[in-house]
Amino acid sequence: GAGVSQSPRYKVAKRGQDVALRCDPISGHVSLFWYQQALGQGPEFLTYFQNEAQLDKSGLPSDRFFAERPEGSVSTLKIQRTQQEDSAVYLCASSWGTSYNEQFFGPGTRLTVL
C-alpha cells in the first residue's frame, strides 16, 4: 500500500477482554513505532522495532501490553485484560531507516474500553 495502515480503525472492548491491534508499515521500512494518544494529549511512545528486533519497550505501561513484529514487517500490539485507562488512540508509525528519517503515521486505532 501507499501508506501505513492500521486495523481495526475502531475497537470497543469490555473490561477484561484481550485485544490485538495491527499495523502494516510501508513496505521496506526498517523502523516501526507504537504510540498511545489519550484524548487531548500528544502521542506517548510505547515501543520501537528495528526490523524484527524490539529495541525499546520502555514506554509500555504494564506487562499487559505486548508488541511483536516477527518477520520485520507487520506488527501487532496486544493488550491483555483491558482496563478503562487503556482507552486511547493507538498510533503506529514507520520510517525507512534508523536515523532521523521522517516517520509516516497510520490513521490510528481508537480503543474504547467499557
Added chain:
Amino acid sequence: AQTVTQSQPEMSVQEAETVTLSCTYDTSESDYYLFWYKQPPSRQMILVIRQEAYKQQNATENRFSVNFQKAAKSFSLKISDSQLGDAAMYFCAYRSRTTSGTYKYIFGTGTRLKVLA
C-alpha cells in the same frame, strides 16, 4: 528525562496572516532532532518541518519556518500566509538518541490552530 512543552493549547489566525506556535524542551543531550507535526481532524499525523540540533541555520519549508534557539531550548514554528487547510493540531517533537541506540520520540501536548476566513 527529556520533556517537551507547548504552552499554547489553542491559537487563532486570520487567513493570509502569520502565526507563531511556541515549543520549549529540556534535555542534557547535544545530539538530537526537533520536529513539528500536523494532525488534521482525520488523525493522520504528517511531518511539517524538522531541525537538526547541530545546525545553526533555521529550517524552512515553503510557508513554514522555525526559530531554533538551542541555548534557550526553544523551537517555535512560524506559519506565513495562513491558509484554511493549515487548521489542525500541531505537535512539537524531540527525537532522543538513547544510550541503547534507539530513537524515542517525545511529543508535546499540542496546539490547536484555528484559521479564520
